[in-house]
Amino acid sequence: MRLILTLALLACATFAAPTHAADRIVAVVNDQVITLSQLQSRAALNLRQVGIANPSAQQRDAVTKRSLSNLVDEELQRQFAKSAGLSLGKQERENAIASVRKNMGEATWQNLTGGMTGAAEDKIAAEALWQKIIASQVAPRVQVSTPEADRLIAELGKSRKVEDREISIIMLEEGADTEANKNLLQKLTELKQKTDAGESFSDLARAHSDDKSAVNGGKLGWFGTGELNPQLEESLDNLKVGQVSEPIRTPEGWYLVRLDNIRTNSPVDINPQTQLELFLLAAPAAADKAAAKEQAKAFDAATGKLKTRDDVAKYFSEAQYKDAFPLSTSLGWVTQNDLDSDIAQAIVKTKPGQWTKTVTVNGNASRVFVADTRQAMADKLAAYRDRVLKNMYGNRVELESRRFLQNLRQRAFLDIRL
The missing domain is CATH 3.10.50.40 (Chitinase A; domain 3)
Known part of the structure; x- marks a missing residue:
C-alpha cells in the first residue's frame, strides 16, 4: 500500500546465501533459481523476527513455505522492474535504509539484523523497488472520488x-x-x-x-x-x-x-456550518464620556465610508485604521463558536454588508463588519472525510497491487521443487 520500512520488512527479508556446488534448487522463476541455502536463511530469519524461538515442526513448515513464496515474489518483482526500465538509484537505496534504521533505533536494528546487515539492506532496497513498481504501474489506475466518501459518511451520520x-x-x-x-x-x-x-x-x-x-x-x-x-x-x-x-x-x-x-x-456531524467573513474595527475604550463621544464620532465617520466588502477589505489591507483604530484586524472566515461571546451576540441580527453597533470586546471598543456568509463543511467532518478517502485509496491500491503480483505469477514459468 505504501513504503512501510519497518520491522515488518525485516520479517520477510531475503538473505541470499552463497550458492555452493551442492546447493539444491528449490524453485525456478523464469530463468532464475532460488536455492535451498537462500530459503533456509530466509526461513530462519523469519522465525527469529516473528519471535518464535522454539518452533514446532508445523510452525517451521508453515514459515518455510511462506518464505519461499516471498522469495518467488521478490524475484518476479525484480524481473519486471528490469523489463520496465525501473531501478533504484544509489541515493534512493541509501535513503530507504537510513529511514528504516532511524525508525527502528540503532539497538533494535542491530538486534534484528543479527550480523546480516548487508542482506537486510538488500531486502529493504527490494521493497523500495516494489513500491516504485506500484507507484508507476498500479497507483495511477486507482481512483477514489469525494462523492463516494461523502455517501459513506452520510450513511454513518444516520447512526446514533x-x-x-x-x-x-x-x-x-x-x-x-x-x-x-x-x-x-x-x-x-x-x-x-x-x-x-x-x-x-x-x-x-x-x-x-x-x-x-x-x-x-x-x-x-x-x-x-x-x-x-x-x-x-x-x-x-x-x-x-x-x-x-x-x-x-x-x-x-x-x-x-x-x-x-x-x-x-x-457520529460525525454531517450538517454544514455557517461561516462568516468578519472585519473587526477596534480601539482602546475611551477613558471618559467626552472621549467616548469623540470615539463614537470616529467610528461613525469610518464605517459610514465603508459600505461594501471591497471597501472594507481595501481599508484593512492598507491598514488605514492604524491611527484611530490600532487594534483592528481581519478575522477572516469564522463560525459563531469561534467568536468572543460579545461579538457573537452583536452579529446575530447583522446582515452581510452591515456593521454592528459598538460593543466592548476584551475592554476595547469595537465594531464588526459582516462581509459575507457561506455554508462550509465542519472541520471535524473535513478531517474525517480525508481519513476515509485515504483509507479507501490505500485499500484499493493494496488490492490492485495484489492483483498485479498475481498476474506476474500467472504469466511466469514457475517450478517449485520444495
Missing part, C-alpha cells in the same frame, strides 16, 4: 453511534484457481479450529499469515466504521470482543479476523 474497532487478522492471499482456493479455505478452517481450542491467535498469525502484520501477531490497530473491507465489516458486526470470525473471502484474499477491542464515538 459510530464504533472504532481494534482488530487482528490472519490473511492468506487469493489462490490461483478453484483448487487452490479450496485448499486455502481448508487451511483457514483448521486455523480457526486451533484458535477455538485455545491456541494463540498471535502465534498462528506469525506462522501462517501472508499479511505484513504477521510480524506483530496479526495486529492491524484501530479502524472506524466504514473504513474496512465490507466483508470484514459485516463479519465484525457479529463478533464480541475476543472472538474470531469464520473464514472470510474478500477480493484481497482469505481472512480470519479477531475483534480485540471496541470504543464507541458520537
